[in-house]
Amino acid sequence: MTALRLVSGSLSGSLSAHGLTRSRVLVLVVSLGLLLYPVIRPYDIYPQTVMLLAFLLAIEAVSWNIISGYTGYISLGHSVFLGLGGYAVAIVATRSGINPVVLAPLGAVVVTAVAVLVGFIVLRRRSHAFVIITIALLLTTQAVFTNWKSLTGGSNGLTLPLPGWSNDIQALPFYYMFLGILGATVLFSWQIRRRKFGTGLIAIREDEGKAAAIGVDAARYKVLAFACSAFFVGLAGGVYGYYQTFLNPPGMFSILTSVMIVLACLIGGRGTLFGPVIGAFILQGANEAATVYGGSSEARVLLFGVVLVLVVLFMPAGLLPTLERWWQRRHPAHTHFTNQMGALGQGRLEFTRRLPQEMPAYREAPVLLDVRGVSKSFGGLKAVDDADLQVREGSITALIGPNGSGKTTLFNLVTGVMRADAGEIWFDGQRIDELAAHRRGHLGLARTFQVTRLFDSMTVLENVVSPVPDTGVRTLLADAVSGTEAERARHLLDYVGLGAFESQRAGALSYGQKKLVELAQVLMMEPRLILLDEPAGGINPRLVERLSAMIRDLNEQGVTFLVVEHNIPMVLDLCDPVYVFARGRAISEGPPEVVRNDPAVLDAYLGEEWASEPEVPMVQAVVGGGD
């Protein structure tokens, strides 16, 4: 039971000091055991061999986990890096006479370069080509190395000199080398996971579009993750070639090895730190047993295939997360409810981005967001048609209009989710329509979504601290949750009334709660302009009032808002000016009292019959019929 608690603690993702110490003790004990084992039994070569092959598989699985577990991009040909690393080292070693162990880092460098190159080509966009290219890369590289006889010896392979040490301890140095690389790989993976870089990767896995909205440069993160997932496999490949003393293309670029990497990670738990290690030991053990009990490599294909199908169907999360879930079911956490009174009773939020001086009334204020003649079509449908819109600094501008009038598409064009076909978008005196979505986020342009998009597997607190302010290396390497950040995030969560939920998974929250968390997340970016897409949808009337108060409060501290909302009373109460969109462009604009009585607006919302009966109050009619 204690052991399980340890495992569970290591997993829980929450960075409580409690869980960390317990899992650290377990890791320390296991590491010590592995370090001392050969000292106690130095001449048991067979178990040492089995162990070192398990270490190698674990190195590969932990590395694979970075691109395919954290980031969610499956690589089906990961053994290509083992082969490339091994061959790079072997080719130089046979020509120069330098010891392969000394050259092993060369293997790491070569595979990292290859990963960056391939990643740059296939990971720039959100696309399913990656998994295909990884299979192709493995098979093509195998073909190249078979055919390029002058360099690689073709199918005859390359033979390396035998290691210089005594035959009695032949496996021992390799045992420690692989153990050392495994330790480094696990530390590396852990460091990635606990930094902003790692949170960004998880964000990409959960929702790549949303990740961009909070400032994550997905393309750069993914390429970097692929490089990280190649590095140690290449290093291990250099050593592995020497251990084998013989390299041939089918052995070094083996599909079966790729399968084992994937399986090890799946069995242990994709996306967890130690899952791949545990999975590797289980799988290598099973593999060894299969060999001992007469399984040919052909039979192993069948075995691995069936296991892969079964794991995907019945235990897709893997061993560790399954255990964790079981543990949590046995020990349910207390249920919390939105602290409505707390949320409603909280005072002003101390917002850090303050206005330089007393703002002029917004009508004279400079234009913060300027949309000029923007158009966007989907096939024959003009969703946004030569639209103009200006949001002045310090205003709470509303954008209303019937469904399908192009409001959300305009949001998408402004935030960079889509590119406009024509027109210009300026933000704070800078033209932004060519900028990537994450760059616009860095400039202080934030948005919430109509249907909230939180990272469901992260905790509420992790969600709130997930935005990144720039693409700098320092940010990438910063702690995922630093002390001051966590403090600020808790403050924001208290502000929206969800302080009690900080360590819950976001996926467990209700729809309305998610909306509030998303607002807190957006505030974490310290934005200058927040685009709210139907903020009041699905929230109870009291909270709508509170939400209006929050928006007003933030606005007084210098945050500008552009709000899309169907709750017309809220809009008319809160916003000025109001833009009315119909058929992809603004048909009316002005203070709420003017827009309210504009016949064009009535026409757009309700059709001509309604417009001919002006005595029907528009507000009631729209609220009755809105969604």
Added chain:
Amino acid sequence: MEQFLQALVLGLLIGGVYALMASGLTLVFGVMNVVNVAHGATLVGVAMLTWWVWNATGVDPLLIGIVLVPVMFGVGWVAYRGVISRISTESVSMSVLLTFGIALTVEGVLNVVAGNKFRSATPSYFDESLRVGGLILPKAQVYGVTLALVTLLALYVVLTHTWTGRAIRATSQNPSGAALVGISAAGTSALTFAIGTATTAVGGSILSVLYPFFPASHYDWISRLLGIIVLGGMGSLPGALVGALLLGVAETMTATYGSLQWATVVFYVAILIVLLFRPEGLFGSRLREDVA
């Protein structure tokens, strides 16, 4: 010049066969968002079955392929209902892993049942050739590509002129919209997967005549076919056709003016170059990135 023409025509003949093999793969991806890595293994499985029936009865392998169409349709339907549908709501990566597992399982079963050795169906015409003008066209290749094109045409007619086909195309363009107008997504997916698998009946039987195969050959095939649909644009049938013809011509050209061994390598370098400039492939549409 004659050599060039010979290589070009032969390349197009080969590409026509590739097009049929890739059509099922791209159709399944387009409609269901499933990258069916088991497609190659299914082809090799059909080739093995064809070889076995041919060896036992002497019936023409291509004819066997036609007979196998309803059989493979059933296999696809059962595979979808029994296995694939269990994860259809999850991400693409899970379907890749699942179908990869199925591919390995099929390979393993073939290994156990048939053994790890090369086979090839050799009907009477397999080493005969037709002479058209100055060109030499292997009969097997001509028969194979004819059958492939007829099958592709049939597929095209089914997709454009039947309600089933309309449902499939509607689902591929907008699954939730299709559901709203009364198309059962699960039913359509099962049908699509069944049709995609049915194309391997003809494709696999052609394979058994044109190419020596053994259980692990499916890796070569799947990487070739996946390459074709990535190049053409994933989910696009015209893209698959163009990608397949390009691969066929690239292979014969490389073989004629270089060495056959480098043919696939040349093709993959070409794919990477295309992806560098058009990440969505030649005929692919970009993913709507505003849809989560």
